Amino acid sequence: MSTTVILRDIIIMKYLFNITNILVIIILLLNVVFIYFWWDTLIATWGIEKYSIPSIIFLVEALLIISIIKIIYEKPIVDLEYTIKKFLSGQLKIWNIEIEKSPNPHLNYIILFFTNTLTTLKNIKDEFIHGKEIKSEVELGKEIQSKLLGKELINIPSLNVIAKSKPAREIGGDSYDVIQEGENYYIYVWDATGHGVGAGFIMMMVNALISWFSKIYQSGAQILINTNEILKPRVKANLLMTLLLIRWDEKNKRLFMTGAWHENLIVYKHKQNKCFKIKSWWVALGMIKDISKLLKEQEIRFEKNDILVFYSDGITEAINQSKKDWNEQRFWEERLIAAIQEAPNVTEKNYKNASLVFNNISIELSKFMGYNHIQMDDITLVVAHYRGEEYNINEEKEIFLSEDFITEWKW
Numbered sequence: 001m002s003t004t005v006i007l008r009d010i011i012i013m014k015y016l017f018n019i020t021n022i023l024v025i026i027i028l029l030l031n032v033v034f035i036y037f038w039w040d041t042l043i044a045t046w047g048i049e050k051y052s053i054p055s056i057i058f059l060v061e062a063l064l065i066i067s068i069i070k071i072i073y074e075k076p077i078v079d080l081e082y083t084i085k086k087f088l089s090g091q092l093k094i095w096n097i098e099i100e101k102s103p104n105p106h107l108n109y110i111i112l113f114f115t116n117t118l119t120t121l122k123n124i125k126d127e128f129i130h131g132k133e134i135k136s137e138v139e140l141g142k143e144i145q146s147k148l149l150g151k152e153l154i155n156i157p158s159l160n161v162i163a164k165s166k167p168a169r170e171i172g173g174d175s176y177d178v179i180q181e182g183e184n185y186y187i188y189v190w191d192a193t194g195h196g197v198g199a200g201f202i203m204m205m206v207n208a209l210i211s212w213f214s215k216i217y218q219s220g221a222q223i224l225i226n227t228n229e230i231l232k233p234r235v236k237a238n239l240l241m242t243l244l245l246i247r248w249d250e251k252n253k254r255l256f257m258t259g260a261w262h263e264n265l266i267v268y269k270h271k272q273n274k275c276f277k278i279k280s281w282w283v284a285l286g287m288i289k290d291i292s293k294l295l296k297e298q299e300i301r302f303e304k305n306d307i308l309v310f311y312s313d314g315i316t317e318a319i320n321q322s323k324k325d326w327n328e329q330r331f332w333e334e335r336l337i338a339a340i341q342e343a344p345n346v347t348e349k350n351y352k353n354a355s356l357v358f359n360n361i362s363i364e365l366s367k368f369m370g371y372n373h374i375q376m377d378d379i380t381l382v383v384a385h386y387r388g389e390e391y392n393i394n395e396e397k398e399i400f401l402s403e404d405f406i407t408e409w410k411w
Contacts, residue, residue: 220245242284
């Protein structure tokens with residue numbers, strides 16, 4: 001029931017009481033007329049003087065009836081009408097709406113019903129306003145995150161990097177970035193437990209910490225150790241962040257990896273036309289305060305036309321139907337590796353590049369998820385290609401899915 005309907009019913013009741021008052025006044029006037037025109041008969045019958053006690057009695061009677069109606073019936077209704085008008089105008093500031101009870105128990109039930117209804121509507125209105133404020137904050141967070149993830153990546157002279165992320169909700173817990181400090185370039189992907197505002201806020205904290213510590217330390221392990229030391233006391237115990245960080249030494253053309261319990265790093269070796277998995281270390285950021293003895297930076301052999309693939313578990317754990325019912329299949333790492341190895345080569349050349357691998361993974365994931373897919377988790381994919389001498393920037397072009405594909409996946 002809306003407040004407009006409530007106010008309408010209250011006004012109707014008020015009009016009924018006003019009509020009652022008018023009827024009482026009419027009766028009073030009839031009494032006066034009766035006394036005036038039939039007074040001689042009264043004198044002959046009762047032997048009393050004109051305009052004396054009967055007139056006063058009739059007047060007092062009328063005033064008493066009107067007063068009783070106003071006190072017992074009309075005043076509570078007027079108070080309720082006033083409260084509703086304040087509510088509609090936005091001037092009602094109190095939490096507990098109390099209206100003076102009537103001596104009439106039947107009318108009290110009506111007043112109680114309207115009062116409770118009005119209180120409920122006020123609470124709904126307050127919650128709606130608060131919800132709009134929260135929504136605006138979420139939209140602001142979404143905008144900030146989209147600008148962070150959508151910014152143009154730093155150009156690495158020897159590597160070509162393609163990276164995209166798609167959150168499962170308005171704000172995601174996945175992140176990626178490329179940071180340059182001197183001759184070192186840091187590429188990382190990370191995933192916070194859960195989704196939403198909390199995970200997105202932690203993501204931005206970690207981005208800032210890694211960016212700062214990369215100015216102080218060269219080793220990826222030292223960057224993550226110090227990031228974790230700052231982060232751990234400031235987040236809840238159930239908030240963990242897995243992370244995979246690569247340091248590319250542009251001067252010496254050397255690749256180093258530091259893992260914090262993230263998904264495997266997949267390295268496609270051009271000469272062998274085969275993918276190799278490199279496991280991350282078994283400790284996540286936020287798990288314990290001191291991870292200095294558990295993280296280390298290791299060097300990885302990386303040659304020209306080799307390709308690195310970073311990803312979050314939103315890809316490998318994607319399902320092939322619109323709901324979970326224990327009959328679903330997951331994409332898993334085997335399909336991801338197959339998509340990498342089966343990606344086409346650059347036209348009339350014998351190597352793959354970043355865009356061909358990235359797009360083939362997207363195509364295979366799209367075909368697997370199909371129509372009405374459900375995205376259960378944030379999805380992030382980063383592909384880095386070590387350019388050879390024959391590399392041409394014009395080779396990097398996006399491949400679009402043909403219209404006859406049964407798919408609806410879009411980054």
